[in-house]
Amino acid sequence: MQQSSLFLNRNEFGDATNVGNLLSPAEAKAILDEWVKNDRLKIHMKQVAHLMKNYALDQGLNDLEVQKWYLAGLLHDADWDQWPEQHCRKIIEELENRAIDPEVIRAIASHGPRYFGVEPVSLMDKMLYAFDELSGFVHAYSLMRPEGYSGMEVKGVKKRLKDKTFAAQVSREDIQDASERAGIPVDELIFFVITHQAGADLS
Numbered sequence: 001m002q003q004s005s006l007f008l009n010r011n012e013f014g015d016a017t018n019v020g021n022l023l024s025p026a027e028a029k030a031i032l033d034e035w036v037k038n039d040r041l042k043i044h045m046k047q048v049a050h051l052m053k054n055y056a057l058d059q060g061l062n063d064l065e066v067q068k069w070y071l072a073g074l075l076h077d078a079d080w081d082q083w084p085e086q087h088c089r090k091i092i093e094e095l096e097n098r099a100i101d102p103e104v105i106r107a108i109a110s111h112g113p114r115y116f117g118v119e120p121v122s123l124m125d126k127m128l129y130a131f132d133e134l135s136g137f138v139h140a141y142s143l144m145r146p147e148g149y150s151g152m153e154v155k156g157v158k159k160r161l162k163d164k165t166f167a168a169q170v171s172r173e174d175i176q177d178a179s180e181r182a183g184i185p186v187d188e189l190i191f192f193v194i195t196h197q198a199g200a201d202l203s
Contacts, residue, residue: 005085006087006088006089006115006116007115007116007117008088008089008092008109008116008117008118009117010118011118011119013092013096013102013105013106013109014095014096014100014101014102014103014104014105014106015096015099015102016102018099018100018101018102019101019102019103020064020101021099021100021101022064022067022068022071022100022101022104023071023095023098023100027098028071028074028075031075031078031094032045032074032075032078035078035079035081035082035091036077036078036081036082037081037082038081041077041080041081042202043139043202044077044135044136044139045073045074045075045076045077045078046074046200046201046202047135047139047197047200047202048073048074048076048128048131048132048135049070049071049073049074049200050070050073050196050197050199050200050201051073051131051135051192051193051196051197051200052069052070052072052073052124052127052128052131053066053069053070053073054196055069055127055131055192056068056069056070056124059123068101068103068104068107068124069107069124069127069128071100071104072104072107072108072124072128073128073131075091075095075108076091076107076108076111076128076132078090078091078094079091079094087115088108088109088111088112088115088116091108092105092108092109095108103122103124106118106121106122106125107120107122107124107125107128108128110125110128110129111125111128111129111132112129112132112174113129113177114174114177120178120181123182126178126181126182127182129174129178129181129182130175130178130179130181130182130184130189131189131193132174132178133170133171133174133175133178134175134178134189134190134193135193135197136167136170137157137160137161137167137170137175138152138157138190138193138194138197139197140166140167140170141156141157141160141166141167142197142198148198149194149197149198150198152194153194154187154190154191154194157190157194158186158187158190161175175189
């Protein structure tokens with residue numbers, strides 16, 4: 001599939017009058033359960049949501065903002081399982097139809113700029129992009145370690161990043177690009193993922 005085939009060809013998402021409108025936890029879970037049948041993908045989405053929530057908390061954001069960050073992380077790949085050819089487009093349209101906060105929708109739209117053609121602008125946009133590939137990579141590394149996340153070190157993750165045959169589907173280019181856009185060194189992002197991801201609720 002060519003990257004341009006997923007381009008959204010727009011930069012405005014949602015309606016400004018819907019600021020503050022979010023899905024309830026039950027509504028978000030219903031979308032997750034209905035749209036995502038792949039358990040590994042569900043784990044990834046829940047882990048990214050957990051990272052987003054914890055980063056927002058570390059930034060001292062209020063409860064509403066934390067919920068926005070969590071929701072963007074939870075649903076960013078909601079349409080990938082059943083509708084890969086409509087990836088990002090379908091979940092965006094769903095959230096727009098439900099009158100969800102435009103900041104959440106835009107973060108989802110910009111979580112892969114070279115795929116969707118939407119540049120990450122806000123901190124939420126940039127961190128979703130930053131955590132997406134890295135979260136999956138660190139999780140893959142944890143699965144090959146007998147002790148999982150326990151005792152995992154940044155240098156171990158970086159060593160695996162240099163091995164292009166390990167988790168080959170993870171884009172090292174996107175990880176580096178996201179790091180630069182967020183203005184956060186890759187080492188710091190890896191450390192954050194290592195120290196928070198194991199605590200994600202995967203139920």
